[in-house]
Amino acid sequence: MDGDTITRPTLSDVAARAGCSPSTASLAFSGTGPVSDATREKVLAAAKELHYAGPDPRARSLRRGRSGIVGVVIDDRVSEAFRDPVNIAMLDGVSEAIGEIDAALLLLTAGAGSDKPVSLETAPLDAVVLFGCSTTLERSISMLTQRGIPAVVIEGDAGENVPEIALDNREATRIGAEHLRELGHERVGIVVLPLAPDRARGALTEERAASSAVATATERLAGARDVFPDAAGVVASGSYLDEGLIAGRELLTATPRPTAIIAQSDLLAAGVIRAAEELGLHVPEDLSVVGFDGVRVDGLDYDLTTLVQPSQAKGRAAGEAIVRMLAGEHPTSVTFTSTFHRGATTAPPRVAD
Amino acid sequence: MDGDTITRPTLSDVAARAGCSPSTASLAFSGTGPVSDATREKVLAAAKELHYAGPDPRARSLRRGRSGIVGVVIDDRVSEAFRDPVNIAMLDGVSEAIGEIDAALLLLTAGAGSDKPVSLETAPLDAVVLFGCSTTLERSISMLTQRGIPAVVIEGDAGENVPEIALDNREATRIGAEHLRELGHERVGIVVLPLAPDRARGALTEERAASSAVATATERLAGARDVFPDAAGVVASGSYLDEGLIAGRELLTATPRPTAIIAQSDLLAAGVIRAAEELGLHVPEDLSVVGFDGVRVDGLDYDLTTLVQPSQAKGRAAGEAIVRMLAGEHPTSVTFTSTFHRGATTAPPRVAD
DNA sequence: CGATTCGATCGAATCGATTCGACTAAACTA
DNA sequence: TAGTTTAGTCGAATCGATTCGATCGAATCG
Numbered sequence: 001m002d003g004d005t006i007t008r009p010t011l012s013d014v015a016a017r018a019g020c021s022p023s024t025a026s027l028a029f030s031g032t033g034p035v036s037d038a039t040r041e042k043v044l045a046a047a048k049e050l051h052y053a054g055p056d057p058r059a060r061s062l063r064r065g066r067s068g069i070v071g072v073v074i075d076d077r078v079s080e081a082f083r084d085p086v087n088i089a090m091l092d093g094v095s096e097a098i099g100e101i102d103a104a105l106l107l108l109t110a111g112a113g114s115d116k117p118v119s120l121e122t123a124p125l126d127a128v129v130l131f132g133c134s135t136t137l138e139r140s141i142s143m144l145t146q147r148g149i150p151a152v153v154i155e156g157d158a159g160e161n162v163p164e165i166a167l168d169n170r171e172a173t174r175i176g177a178e179h180l181r182e183l184g185h186e187r188v189g190i191v192v193l194p195l196a197p198d199r200a201r202g203a204l205t206e207e208r209a210a211s212s213a214v215a216t217a218t219e220r221l222a223g224a225r226d227v228f229p230d231a232a233g234v235v236a237s238g239s240y241l242d243e244g245l246i247a248g249r250e251l252l253t254a255t256p257r258p259t260a261i262i263a264q265s266d267l268l269a270a271g272v273i274r275a276a277e278e279l280g281l282h283v284p285e286d287l288s289v290v291g292f293d294g295v296r297v298d299g300l301d302y303d304l305t306t307l308v309q310p311s312q313a314k315g316r317a318a319g320e321a322i323v324r325m326l327a328g329e330h331p332t333s334v335t336f337t338s339t340f341h342r343g344a345t346t347a348p349p350r351v352a353d
Numbered sequence: 354m355d356g357d358t359i360t361r362p363t364l365s366d367v368a369a370r371a372g373c374s375p376s377t378a379s380l381a382f383s384g385t386g387p388v389s390d391a392t393r394e395k396v397l398a399a400a401k402e403l404h405y406a407g408p409d410p411r412a413r414s415l416r417r418g419r420s421g422i423v424g425v426v427i428d429d430r431v432s433e434a435f436r437d438p439v440n441i442a443m444l445d446g447v448s449e450a451i452g453e454i455d456a457a458l459l460l461l462t463a464g465a466g467s468d469k470p471v472s473l474e475t476a477p478l479d480a481v482v483l484f485g486c487s488t489t490l491e492r493s494i495s496m497l498t499q500r501g502i503p504a505v506v507i508e509g510d511a512g513e514n515v516p517e518i519a520l521d522n523r524e525a526t527r528i529g530a531e532h533l534r535e536l537g538h539e540r541v542g543i544v545v546l547p548l549a550p551d552r553a554r555g556a557l558t559e560e561r562a563a564s565s566a567v568a569t570a571t572e573r574l575a576g577a578r579d580v581f582p583d584a585a586g587v588v589a590s591g592s593y594l595d596e597g598l599i600a601g602r603e604l605l606t607a608t609p610r611p612t613a614i615i616a617q618s619d620l621l622a623a624g625v626i627r628a629a630e631e632l633g634l635h636v637p638e639d640l641s642v643v644g645f646d647g648v649r650v651d652g653l654d655y656d657l658t659t660l661v662q663p664s665q666a667k668g669r670a671a672g673e674a675i676v677r678m679l680a681g682e683h684p685t686s687v688t689f690t691s692t693f694h695r696g697a698t699t700a701p702p703r704v705a706d
Numbered sequence: 707c708g709a710t711t712c713g714a715t716c717g718a719a720t721c722g723a724t725t726c727g728a729c730t731a732a733a734c735t736a
Numbered sequence: 737t738a739g740t741t742t743a744g745t746c747g748a749a750t751c752g753a754t755t756c757g758a759t760c761g762a763a764t765c766g
Contacts, residue, residue: 021746053499057477058415059722062751079445082435092432104472105460119457124410146406241651298594299652374716412752415721
């Protein structure tokens, strides 16, 4: 039983045993074309006897030109990317949509770690969804078009022929900011998502803002600046609660202290609230906080005022676009809209200081 | 430019243009075998002119017998599976380990949704890592052995020839339970991970415990029962904070109320603590809580007493086992050990009631 | 100077299935 | 009954690259 040189049976072997030609056996297996019941049963029986487990996917995909695999490119390592519930929800959406054509997801990391997206070049992909992927986007796209592999980008500009699943980041953030202004806030701080692939943390300078490579962060920043042009900002190194905590401490220990903080994600917002609590500030009386995403942050006791984005729907839209591209259609870009959720973390600023 | 029938160039086309045979062109591309610098450059130049993007992965994998793809089977939908940080850490470990052979991860869901693991049968896999996968395990394994695809199972018994990455669930839980007993606890409640694929919630009966299909939950339960044979239990429907909250409420409103709760995961433990807070109980004075996993639960203010398991290492071990199997070796099963972390959520029970 | 080796290249077989067109025999129409 | 359809089967080409063994010219060696 432990001979290492066991060769698996091929369809031809099965056909030979069933007493028919390989072509007929193929027909019997795939269900395409007319095959008599008798023959089909003979083929199936032969297959069972030989322990034939069905056609080899490699050969099949060569011939068919399809592999049934859709790539998902994230530019982080797995553990980082999936700490963000938004990414998980989007992935889930993609997974759901492409499940309908029985495709599976290949996880590709194009990130800092590997200098070359090896797998993008060598994986048998039918199509690809790019999650943001700021930096490597251009190179990845040109690689894919050269290979003739259709792609969809979620939040990121990829040029004319690549459909994009976008979000109204700027408008949505502006709505949140206007909400704060209407409440009477004037000194507002902003916690910004990473602006560059190096994920450097620190104060937001005009220089950094200008050289940003990450569309999402830039757009949301613009939305906040539309209403509060002079708001101070701190750039976080990721969308994590801890980062929000650090950024929150920094913003809240400045003088004069802001009366409200716009965080570019709910996780950051939760961290900001934690920072406020640390400093003995009450939310929303002493500090109003607005988030973004609308994910439920485990362990946050507040009903966060935030912009709820349809993450799962975005993923599904991306998946559906893929399905349509594989069917030969040319889906167009879609922009999703966030909805403002007024929670319990925003209130008018305290009059007395 | 918009003709739909553009056929991509093949290696033969490139060879023809470079004035050599396909075999030589192949050699030039893959780096195998001796090729003169002049020829190599001609081939590369021709490739560039024709916009040839490198060998077709499908053809290559057919010939080579390898696809560079490792499957990861989870029996949930993506959004569920990745809510648990342990799974993410393990996935990250796998990803890291197999990255060394330039393989990528194919996400396969074998779960309740699809009645048949279509992709397991039809994906061009070199090897597979099964994450738990209680129910479908047997069928998946037999399918894979039939196909001749090596597999590794993380926490789940898969038979003799399949290496397993295990954890000392029972012993570790017992250590946590003994810690509680040493502190003087006698009335202990247990929050149990799902015991069956249907993820039914509810009180733990002997019947349910006996018919459990999930090794992890059963083993941890046994460890707790080793010390507290009569402890009451509640089965959660997943490893989430919310589930811990529900289970915690149930256990803590029983009479007599337990003085300590053993939760089978940190997320569940965090929920239990939340439930205690709701009821005005102080942790650890009124209630001791022990978790499992050692993940940092965002938003939990307590330093949780827990059993820290090396999730990422488990994943990496699985990945390394895969790498070795692909190299023709026969790695053996590995059992990892959890370490007890005494945090601030356990204390002696209050004497006065 | 003839024999041997070595490096570079090529031809042809191969990986395992799918698919198109051709062929046979049975069933149907006029 | 001759002519036409149709269901069932088969042969052969094809998908695109890899690889083994053979070949050929040039360089090395005795």
